[in-house]
Amino acid sequence: MKCSEFREQIEAGAPTGGEPRRHAATCRSCAEYAAAAGWSGALLQAGQTNGAGPSFQRLWAEIQRRNENNWAGALSFSFMRLVPYLAAFSLILLVIGTMGYRAGRHRNLNTVLWLAGSSRQFAGTIAPDMSKQPAATLGLYQP
Amino acid sequence: MLAETALWYGTVTAVDSQDPDQHLVVRAQAGDREAFAAIYSRYQGPIARLAANITRRPNEAPDLVQEIFTKIYFSLDRVRSDVPFRPWLYRVAGNHCLDYLRKQKRQPRTDSLIPEYDDGWLASTGPDPARKSEARDLVDKLFHGLRPRDRWLLVMKEIEGLSLDEMAAITGMAHSALKVALFRARKRMQKQYQMLRQRTTI
Numbered sequence: 001m002k003c004s005e006f007r008e009q010i011e012a013g014a015p016t017g018g019e020p021r022r023h024a025a026t027c028r029s030c031a032e033y034a035a036a037a038g039w040s041g042a043l044l045q046a047g048q049t050n051g052a053g054p055s056f057q058r059l060w061a062e063i064q065r066r067n068e069n070n071w072a073g074a075l076s077f078s079f080m081r082l083v084p085y086l087a088a089f090s091l092i093l094l095v096i097g098t099m100g101y102r103a104g105r106h107r108n109l110n111t112v113l114w115l116a117g118s119s120r121q122f123a124g125t126i127a128p129d130m131s132k133q134p135a136a137t138l139g140l141y142q143p
Numbered sequence: 144m145l146a147e148t149a150l151w152y153g154t155v156t157a158v159d160s161q162d163p164d165q166h167l168v169v170r171a172q173a174g175d176r177e178a179f180a181a182i183y184s185r186y187q188g189p190i191a192r193l194a195a196n197i198t199r200r201p202n203e204a205p206d207l208v209q210e211i212f213t214k215i216y217f218s219l220d221r222v223r224s225d226v227p228f229r230p231w232l233y234r235v236a237g238n239h240c241l242d243y244l245r246k247q248k249r250q251p252r253t254d255s256l257i258p259e260y261d262d263g264w265l266a267s268t269g270p271d272p273a274r275k276s277e278a279r280d281l282v283d284k285l286f287h288g289l290r291p292r293d294r295w296l297l298v299m300k301e302i303e304g305l306s307l308d309e310m311a312a313i314t315g316m317a318h319s320a321l322k323v324a325l326f327r328a329r330k331r332m333q334k335q336y337q338m339l340r341q342r343t344t345i
């Protein structure tokens with residue numbers, strides 16, 4: 001009998017018959033294996049403890065609670081993923097709004113200038129050079 | 144029929160395609176509450192016993208079992224129809240208990256008197272509640288010094304009485320490796336016992 005067979009039999013329960021007994025008598029390591037298995041098996045059987053699970057209602061309530069949290073979590077996760085896109089979109093809106101506002105102001109200025117007939121050179125200008133002084137822009141200031 | 148199949152927690156060996164739990168699992172996967180209740184009813188006892196014995200904290204078994212079955216419920220869609228459910232369940236439960244043990248800070252051990260443990264003492268532990276309590280106390284102390292994995296293997300083998308085939312399906316270990324691991328775990332427990340005896344008898 002091989003050692004592996006003997007040990008398989010030990011793990012399957014107490015081996016019976018003369019062959020395992022003869023093997024244990026001649027193989028010291030298998031005898032030690034059998035003794036350790038018997039020792040721990042008997043001790044753990046004697047010293048085992050018992051536990052109980054919760055009621056199924058309690059378990060199910062917990063599952064429902066986590067299910068709802070998972071949905072809330074998934075939604076907030078989705079929203080968090082959208083935040084950079086929302087920020088970028090808001091920035092684009094801001095830029096477009098600012099440009100529109102400036103263009104609107106310049107159109108109004110041009111209209112005023114055209115109405116005033118102060119200078120033809122500004123009549124077709126939509127975006128005058130804003131780095132110039134207002135007086136220079138109006139042609140009233142000559143450095 | 145043996146087939147190696149990759150699963151959530153590693154590899155589970157399919158030992159039998161005729162899995163008695165499969166129809167319940169399929170129904171539970173479709174959201175059938177009653178099917179999940181039937182699975183719970185079938186396995187809550189063994190899983191509670193497994194958790195109580197691995198952690199040696201029976202009072203915490205309800206919470207552990209709840210966490211394990213909640214995890215099971217939310218992982219049902221990963222259970223394959225060609226893999227037996229029971230080993231997978233035991234694996235999830237065992238891993239959860241090992242995680243629990245690893246997260247626990249080591250509690251100081253009280254070195255009360257360790258009974259002289261022999262065959263006669265064991266034989267007398269059966270009907271006497273005081274002796275039974277003494278045996279539980281002894282196992283508590285011995286397990287305190289064991290690694291979580293040793294506890295898991297010993298509980299599966301000595302208390303749950305699982306076969307090597309079942310343990311191989313649960314742990315993904317070969318028979319030969321399991322026998323070596325069991326032998327070492329038992330020897331470590333014997334060593335713990337000798338150390339405790341020395342400490343309390345001096």
Ligand SMILES: [Zn+2]
Pocket residue numbers: 002003004006023027028029030031
């Ligand atoms: Zn041998």
